[in-house]
Amino acid sequence: MDPKRPPFPEADQFPLGRARGLVLAKDEPLSRRGRGLGLPEVPIQFGRGIIPSVASPPVGMARGVQFPLEEAGFGRARGLLLSSPEPTVGMGRGAVMEARASLETKRSAEVKEKMPELQVEVPPIVPKGPFGTGSSLVSMFRGMGIEPAKTWGRGAAPIGHVAAGDVGLDVQPKPGVVETLSMPQKKKEHQLDESVSFMGRGFAGFGRAAMPQMTVGRGPISSSHPVPHFAAPFSSSTPLVSEDAPIPPETAPKVEVKIETVKEPLEKIGTKGNPVAIGSNYIPICCKNDSVFQYHVTFSPNVESMGMRFGMMKDHRPTTGEVVAFDGSILYLPKRLEEVVHLKSERKTDNMEITIKVQLTKILPPSSDLCIPFYNVVLRRVMKILGLKLVGRNHYDPNAVVILHKHRLQIWPGYSTSIKHTDGGLYLVVDVSHKVLRNDSVLDFMNLIYQGSRESFQDECTKEFVGSIVITRYNNRTYRIDDIEWSKSPKDTFTLADGTKKLWDHHKGTGPTTADPSSQREVITGEILLLPELSFMTGIPEKMRKDFRAMKDLSMHINVGAEQHTQSLKKLLHNINTNNEALSELGRWGLNISQEILVTKGRTLPNETICLHSASFPTSPTVDWSREVVRDSSISTIPLSCWAVFFPRRASDQAEELVNTFSRIAGPMGMRIERPIRVELRDDRTETFVKSIHSQLTSEPRVQLVICIMTGNRDDLYSAIKKLCCIQSPVPSQAINVRTISQPQKLRSIAQKILLQINCKLGGELWTVNVPLKHLMVIGVDVHHDTSKKSRSVMGFVASLNRVTFQMPNEEIINGFRVCLLAALQKYYEVNHAFPEKIVVYRDGVSDGQLNTVEHYEIPQVLKCFETIPNYQPKLAFIVVQKRISTTLYSYGADTFGTPSPGTVLDHTVTNREVDFYLMAHSIRQGCGLPTHYVTVYNTANLTPDHLQRLTFKMCHLYWNWPGTIRVPAPCKYAHKLAFLSGQYLHSEPAIQLSEKLFFL
Structure with missing residues (x-):
């Protein structure tokens, strides 16, 4: 505690009320509590200002200024106005008084220069007679620079200007003259100022304490006696009560219920190209509920166990209803309860009564992003009702298994499903998926390895199985193998809660077992031990991947065409809409899934012209120019x-x-x-x-x-x-x-x-396309994980030096973005004798959850690079490229679905409320149209949606390792090849001498 702080008044002194500042009559025994204390018969008020001597009139500690007690004035207040026997008070930044004419012109000029204009609409006030005759009103005024004909506040508070002076000026205003703006009087010249306290001078000001017979403010208005100054603030923690305005009993603060609104999608639709009908694997979902209600649940005393919390909330289903989504603290319901609901439960461990408070916090639209997670939980229940088995994140039908006896493989058909909120509303996204299982167990593979290399059997098994995914048929669960426990066998025992049990006996009945248990070793996945005989390998064997005929047989069942793809989707929708239990589960949240897939309008971008050294030709419908490129010379x-x-x-x-x-x-x-x-x-x-x-x-x-x-x-x-x-x-x-x-x-x-x-x-150049944007640099960035050091990543960075050549520094992590970009800018300057005016960055390998990281971490690195170059502020467009998406596009015509042509773009309905679009730039010979998703995270280059879409399509023509279009822009593909080579084989940065060549192709 500060030793200079004045003592707190004794408890038997006058009771004090609470306010932000009050003006009391001289004979009134009470005052309210402000930010300082004012007592009529105690010569000290507590605030942040000064303290007078004992003989002087009572004052508070203020940050404002003082004037003689006999002067009528007021200071800046947030408080109340009292009745007419008290001095007329108002609310402002100072007091109103008559000042000498010699000071008026000078101070008025200074004030007009310093004071900002108030930009707030002032409601008109109708006076009811002389000011001060009404009841006490609360005023909330904070503004300055008010014209002297207006009042502003929650009551009829007069607002005046303050006459002020500087040190050394002897101002002698007429006592008792106060001009109120709510009463028409003879217009006077006024001056306005705010200043700090000065000793021994008469000033009007404001402070933080209330003062009897004075105006209410943030500080007292006192006499001009010299007063010592205390800099340390003082605050009271003792509750003070006033008879004038008794404080209501303490109540819980009311939580404001927020109503979430759906944002309108941005204007991002292009116009270039030919309109076409496009189908997609999006199925519209209608929600019958108008809103979903979010509640905050608190337990008193606190309950740490999540299971106990869930159990207590389950006991109150008569109140909340059977349809709930609860995560331990946040509760979602399709119906509205009271704003605050108190429930009682008993904790079973100690029979203590627990009070559960359920408070409404937010009203959500049914398509809110907060509702999507538990919609997907409902969807998983529906898939289970249909008899589909969850393996990993997808659902498969083991009853429709396809067996390839020749290759000893099984194919489980299934679906990848999710519910999304897009620009078009709420949609179910369904993709056809296949799970490839092997007929051979892990034990079978171990026997084959043992026959081939007995001496290094354990090392070969570790190399073969660690990191692989296996499935146990008895529960259809998948596991990743972490290690092989060579010291354990199925005859070993382990302890359960009910006693000791042999592992071999534990697995009896889970499947046929023919091998000698003592010869098997345990496969470890985390803390779970699996039997090799009951664990089956998943995925396509590496040897089979290199077998062309085997892959061709496999692709016939996996790579389904557009018509087969849509038929599978319609079959799932039919099963959902004809199953009463599934419909009942969806109806609990008011969800209704359509039976038809989405068909909308898209566009096909114009074909590009390929330019060689002395020839040019338009691309064919298959976008393949392998014959033309070898008949004529390359550009260089x-x-x-x-x-x-x-x-x-x-x-x-x-x-x-x-x-x-x-x-x-x-x-x-x-x-x-x-x-x-x-x-x-x-x-x-x-x-x-x-x-x-x-x-x-x-x-x-x-x-x-x-x-x-x-x-x-x-x-x-x-x-x-x-x-x-x-x-x-x-x-x-x-x-x-x-x-x-x-x-x-x-x-x-x-x-x-x-x-x-x-x-x-x-270092040669093969072909190019026409890019109208001049002085443009295009950058591709991709990241690959280093196989030698799992925690390390390799960033491939490829920047165009001009329209057709590329420069490729390489960095191990994305932190080197600035170094790569500065080197690219320097090389661009050496070649073109100028820096690029526009820079477009294509960033590959970013998921939806990492977009914020890109926006707040990677883009600032790019912008800081420009600051190191004097007088250089280029325009920047930063585009995220996403390949691993679940969206599939089809061409639609004559009631049939097919593969869309290259250049098909869709920039509405299925987009995600960002400046984004889907583009399918490559040609598909077998299977469905798999587009690439492009999200514009940053754009100061003023590139329109048409510019971004066409530029991206042009960049997909410039991958010189393939005479056709590819799925991503060429700089991204180059960056991927560079990062893959460095992370997979080099494990180091390539020599700088190769940085101007595509040495990694």
């Missing part, structure tokens, strides 16, 4: 004069034939190729390749390209070659599998594709 080609080919001895014939084919086809493609340096290796070991390449690069530093012909798919060899050529001795490299070039009838087309890829890696 790099002569290949010094290059080396490394191959093992058994692949010498294929290597020679490939080099000869290069020589024959290079001319028409505009490339000039010299004979290579041929290096034949005695074997295909990794050490042999690495030593030979390193020796050749050391002896011949002018080598432009290294080509390695490998036997088989060997990741260790590929990784070693890339580390050597990308980090240690930076040079573009090309790895070719000998099987790829072993078929003479396909060698020419394969060699053409390899030559195009080599030209890109050397």
